[in-house]
Amino acid sequence: MADLLRPEDLKKISEDIDMERAKKAFEKIQAKEREARDLEDSFMHRDLHPDVKLRVNNAVKRAAEQGLNQIQVLTFPASYCNDRGRRINNLxxxxxxxxxxxxxxxxxxxxSELQPLGFKLTAQILDYPEGMPGTVGVFLSWDR
Incomplete structure (x- = not known):
């Protein structure tokens, strides 16, 4: 015949489950932080694609065909800026x-390549999570 569980046994069961949940939550936070560090490292060391001129030509041509005179060319977290986006935010x-x-x-x-041809480049903060600059958008524009 099985013994009945005592209150201290039940408390231990609950504590073990809580500990396992906390451990999983902590591992999830660590994985997110590791992923964010990897993304930032990748961004900091990434170089321009060898076909950058062809890609720019194709993008601006498609935009012009649609009657546009501006395209968004880059987005990244404001935290990647050395001032966390303050200068961009303050224009x-x-x-x-x-x-x-x-x-x-x-x-x-x-x-070196686009400004001499008459293109203009601007940047702005696109969102403000928790009231702080979040995502930077960089835009390439030209006169019609």
């Missing part, structure tokens, strides 16, 4: 100095 003229990694390399490509 400061020196906002490009806050760019890092891939965004900085893309801006340098713009300066």
């Amino acid at each position: 400061e003229h020196d906002w490009p100095e806050s760019l890092e990694g891939f965004a900085k390399r893309a801006y340098q490509f713009y300066l």
